[in-house]
Amino acid sequence: MLKHILENVRTKAPIIHNITNYVTVNDCANILLACGASPVMSDDIAEAAEITSICQALNINIGTLNAETRKAMFAAGKKANSCNLPIVLDPVAAGASKIRTETARALLQRVKFTAVKGNISEVKAIAMGTNTTKGVDADLADAITDNNLDKAIVFAKDLASKTGAVIAITGAIDLAADAERVYIMRNGHPMMSRVTGTGCMLSAITAAYLAANPERPLDAVAAAVMAMGLCGERAHARLSKCDGNATYRNYMIDEMYHLDGDTLESGAKYEIR
Amino acid sequence: MLKHILENVRTKAPIIHNITNYVTVNDCANILLACGASPVMSDDIAEAAEITSICQALNINIGTLNAETRKAMFAAGKKANSCNLPIVLDPVAAGASKIRTETARALLQRVKFTAVKGNISEVKAIAMGTNTTKGVDADLADAITDNNLDKAIVFAKDLASKTGAVIAITGAIDLAADAERVYIMRNGHPMMSRVTGTGCMLSAITAAYLAANPERPLDAVAAAVMAMGLCGERAHARLSKCDGNATYRNYMIDEMYHLDGDTLESGAKYEIR
Amino acid sequence: MLKHILENVRTKAPIIHNITNYVTVNDCANILLACGASPVMSDDIAEAAEITSICQALNINIGTLNAETRKAMFAAGKKANSCNLPIVLDPVAAGASKIRTETARALLQRVKFTAVKGNISEVKAIAMGTNTTKGVDADLADAITDNNLDKAIVFAKDLASKTGAVIAITGAIDLAADAERVYIMRNGHPMMSRVTGTGCMLSAITAAYLAANPERPLDAVAAAVMAMGLCGERAHARLSKCDGNATYRNYMIDEMYHLDGDTLESGAKYEIR
Numbered sequence: 001m002l003k004h005i006l007e008n009v010r011t012k013a014p015i016i017h018n019i020t021n022y023v024t025v026n027d028c029a030n031i032l033l034a035c036g037a038s039p040v041m042s043d044d045i046a047e048a049a050e051i052t053s054i055c056q057a058l059n060i061n062i063g064t065l066n067a068e069t070r071k072a073m074f075a076a077g078k079k080a081n082s083c084n085l086p087i088v089l090d091p092v093a094a095g096a097s098k099i100r101t102e103t104a105r106a107l108l109q110r111v112k113f114t115a116v117k118g119n120i121s122e123v124k125a126i127a128m129g130t131n132t133t134k135g136v137d138a139d140l141a142d143a144i145t146d147n148n149l150d151k152a153i154v155f156a157k158d159l160a161s162k163t164g165a166v167i168a169i170t171g172a173i174d175l176a177a178d179a180e181r182v183y184i185m186r187n188g189h190p191m192m193s194r195v196t197g198t199g200c201m202l203s204a205i206t207a208a209y210l211a212a213n214p215e216r217p218l219d220a221v222a223a224a225v226m227a228m229g230l231c232g233e234r235a236h237a238r239l240s241k242c243d244g245n246a247t248y249r250n251y252m253i254d255e256m257y258h259l260d261g262d263t264l265e266s267g268a269k270y271e272i273r
Numbered sequence: 274m275l276k277h278i279l280e281n282v283r284t285k286a287p288i289i290h291n292i293t294n295y296v297t298v299n300d301c302a303n304i305l306l307a308c309g310a311s312p313v314m315s316d317d318i319a320e321a322a323e324i325t326s327i328c329q330a331l332n333i334n335i336g337t338l339n340a341e342t343r344k345a346m347f348a349a350g351k352k353a354n355s356c357n358l359p360i361v362l363d364p365v366a367a368g369a370s371k372i373r374t375e376t377a378r379a380l381l382q383r384v385k386f387t388a389v390k391g392n393i394s395e396v397k398a399i400a401m402g403t404n405t406t407k408g409v410d411a412d413l414a415d416a417i418t419d420n421n422l423d424k425a426i427v428f429a430k431d432l433a434s435k436t437g438a439v440i441a442i443t444g445a446i447d448l449a450a451d452a453e454r455v456y457i458m459r460n461g462h463p464m465m466s467r468v469t470g471t472g473c474m475l476s477a478i479t480a481a482y483l484a485a486n487p488e489r490p491l492d493a494v495a496a497a498v499m500a501m502g503l504c505g506e507r508a509h510a511r512l513s514k515c516d517g518n519a520t521y522r523n524y525m526i527d528e529m530y531h532l533d534g535d536t537l538e539s540g541a542k543y544e545i546r
Numbered sequence: 547m548l549k550h551i552l553e554n555v556r557t558k559a560p561i562i563h564n565i566t567n568y569v570t571v572n573d574c575a576n577i578l579l580a581c582g583a584s585p586v587m588s589d590d591i592a593e594a595a596e597i598t599s600i601c602q603a604l605n606i607n608i609g610t611l612n613a614e615t616r617k618a619m620f621a622a623g624k625k626a627n628s629c630n631l632p633i634v635l636d637p638v639a640a641g642a643s644k645i646r647t648e649t650a651r652a653l654l655q656r657v658k659f660t661a662v663k664g665n666i667s668e669v670k671a672i673a674m675g676t677n678t679t680k681g682v683d684a685d686l687a688d689a690i691t692d693n694n695l696d697k698a699i700v701f702a703k704d705l706a707s708k709t710g711a712v713i714a715i716t717g718a719i720d721l722a723a724d725a726e727r728v729y730i731m732r733n734g735h736p737m738m739s740r741v742t743g744t745g746c747m748l749s750a751i752t753a754a755y756l757a758a759n760p761e762r763p764l765d766a767v768a769a770a771v772m773a774m775g776l777c778g779e780r781a782h783a784r785l786s787k788c789d790g791n792a793t794y795r796n797y798m799i800d801e802m803y804h805l806d807g808d809t810l811e812s813g814a815k816y817e818i819r
Contacts (some may be wrong), residue, residue, distance in 0.1 A: 033468065065613075098596065099590065198586065242797075245800070247796055252519075254518070257518050257519075299743070307791050313780060320644070323645075470655070511788060528788075
């Protein structure tokens, strides 16, 4: 099934509208091209909704939000809803500032998202309004481990039920949950946290996976999470002694470019509960 | 002659003012450095015209335009005209939204451009105001092939005549035309379309080639198009089995860094009509 | 001592708030991760000061300033001062436009900076208000050489005394001075000037080095300058025949990822006067 989901992206080549931050936007564009989709970036209120209407999915990332791009996020989100397009929310550093937490929460209230992807601190911040985010990194005390996994699953399913969105929580263990089912996934490599934008890239390809597989959102989100993690593993295996995080970034995108359905199917490490 | 044009860029080291999108701006800066020029990026209305006045060319790319940067584009364009500097317009995704089409058309009306570079959909949108752009990719039905080449040449020469600008249309076959002559060019590699920003990088170096060769704008634009295409070919030849579009991007810039006049002269594939 | 300074960054893993340009921001984020710090980018007046307050240092880079981000720079700067956080100013292309020179000078007047890092033209512009900057490159006539070194040292120490900030002037020879002492440093490679953002990356890691070594700002700045230069040397040694400035950029960040205290201690080339 993962194989089929990945191949749908390459076959359908969806166009993804990204309202995203300027830090990692180039990597998001290139990994979308790598996975078989096409990127469009536009955050101008004068055109955001119009651009959304010619795309197959919308990816909203609040990484470097400002007053103007916030407007574009709401306008594009409403348009995507009216066009029945999948929408992904990446609430980058929600909890780190009042405006981030509020923007993410307001987006969730006024726009129906297909998926929300964040680390545990970010997802907790939008669920509870707590201000526990330590910059863009997950509050370590809140990381998902085998010890608190059951609790995290309940939290994720509950939030999925309340929002109607698939909730993806990334970390050493990754979760993707709807109200009924949860994927517990163990792909990826710790060095991914030393590359900026691995989370942003995941959000972007999640939008592409959803666009190409609208009938199974949970599976599509899980496939995207494991595709990214697997590329992180495979790229790490390619590193030579002198390579660091810059080369690692390039290799992850390269791996996404070559990733095929069989490789994803055999490399994916998960259980469903 | 191509050799001479390329060498002029390295000798004169022109400073290029870029008002460009935040998606591919880093690649534009690095490829300008690679070809022998120096980049300056500024899109603030408070300084745009002033920055233009200390540069040798201006590159306007509407990829992530907004209300503020639109103002800077017009101000810098007028200043470049009054300073007799070459100006390149890259109407990214013109046709994909009303504001893009209108901005590109308004720029063409109020600013005299030395060259316009786009895919066939973008160039048609600014010529005719049609809304046929499929995101940032060329409408496939409109791609230039050997079958519609004659028609495309007439279109390009006609638009060049009307605007006074060299018209460069990129695709599997690339054209560069003024009112009298057209270059039909066949460099490049299909995989270039899987790297974000190859078009933006081309616009940037086109400005540098024009700055260093003001007496022959058509030839300068054609040289830039073939230099970029040749770097795409040579970078592709360097790829190993695991390399994907991220490494390919880096290798294209690397090839531009090493490209010399003899290599361009012998590798350029073109005819002039 | 350099070893200890570098290791403090890896041990303390400071979070650095960057208000920086969109051209090189991705490289700044990745090199901060490479050196052991964590980046946060935010330039929205609605949150800038709040973000600063959860970080350990602030890096202000005026590379693509605009009316909105200027406000964020002042707000974050004041907050950093009230929190006693180190602040770095990178006055990119100060002297190239009135608004840049004025912004840099106003920042210096209203915010107490721990360090200012620029090329000689930029630093002269903020010291004297002269408009001699040639784009983002140092005015060649003003480069620091062995011939004008003594004069440059007096200038740097004097500016350090007036501003209370460590003054770092980069070029073929790099200087870092407070009112009493000056480091004269000779690391780096000329090809670094063909990569966009080497200066921006240096400013970013300087903020990290200061955050982790608050008791010795001059030594911390000098360590950062030499760390960057040494990575430039080591990355250059890794280049193969076909590699150009794109691969060189990646290798510099890779080298920072692997740089350890012993390597810095033995590779640093400097004298203190």
